Amino acid sequence: MTVDLHTKDGAKAGSVELPASVFGIEPNEHAMHMAIRVYLTNQRQGTHKTKTRSEVRGGGKKPFKQKGTGGARRGSSRSPLLPGGGTIHGPHPFSHNLELPVKVKRLARKSALALRAQENNVVVVEDFTVGAPKTKEVANVLKSLKLDNSKVLVLLPESNRTFVLSARNIAGVTTFPADKISAYDVLNHGKLLIFKSALDTIVRSFGADEQGGAQ
Numbered sequence: 001m002t003v004d005l006h007t008k009d010g011a012k013a014g015s016v017e018l019p020a021s022v023f024g025i026e027p028n029e030h031a032m033h034m035a036i037r038v039y040l041t042n043q044r045q046g047t048h049k050t051k052t053r054s055e056v057r058g059g060g061k062k063p064f065k066q067k068g069t070g071g072a073r074r075g076s077s078r079s080p081l082l083p084g085g086g087t088i089h090g091p092h093p094f095s096h097n098l099e100l101p102v103k104v105k106r107l108a109r110k111s112a113l114a115l116r117a118q119e120n121n122v123v124v125v126e127d128f129t130v131g132a133p134k135t136k137e138v139a140n141v142l143k144s145l146k147l148d149n150s151k152v153l154v155l156l157p158e159s160n161r162t163f164v165l166s167a168r169n170i171a172g173v174t175t176f177p178a179d180k181i182s183a184y185d186v187l188n189h190g191k192l193l194i195f196k197s198a199l200d201t202i203v204r205s206f207g208a209d210e211q212g213g214a215q
Contacts, residue, residue: 001117005196008128010144016124016196018117019203027111027118035108035183038098050090053078059085105183106206112186113202122192123147124199127157133165142173145193153189155181157197179205 001023005016059078066073080088116122123145130137142148155178167175178198
């Protein structure tokens, strides 16, 4: 698939071929579904906790005598049946961690990228640098590329602190090194802005065929 290559000023600088090993595959909806489910599940901390009657403070003294009251006998004021007592069958810390096979995760990421390409929501820009953290400079680039009103995922060839600091205050814009993205990151953004050299990073990371390449 061939797409236009743009400069940071929005001008057309030619065309570029999106790697078929990633952007040319048929998106696998089931792999993407599983990847999103695992990603969202793993965001859960699992630290919810209630106290049982043995953990609630107090209740060591017998609240009233055993006999003669006409009421049920009680050995503690921290019974779950009383105000201030423990909780019956309440939540306790639990690990929600799920794992996916490496090949399924790779397929999900490739499928998400291929889906955005099929929707014509991939914009490739010539590599450029930001001299100092300056939000306005990145905002002007997005405006020139007509991405200023979109939810955009920017894929860099490698980690770039200056660029990240420049883009982090722009609403709807997320920046990642191209080899660190997940299927959720791609599908959670309507547009992809990819640096030209980041295409090579994508292929090296998870665009190889089943016989070789990065996991």
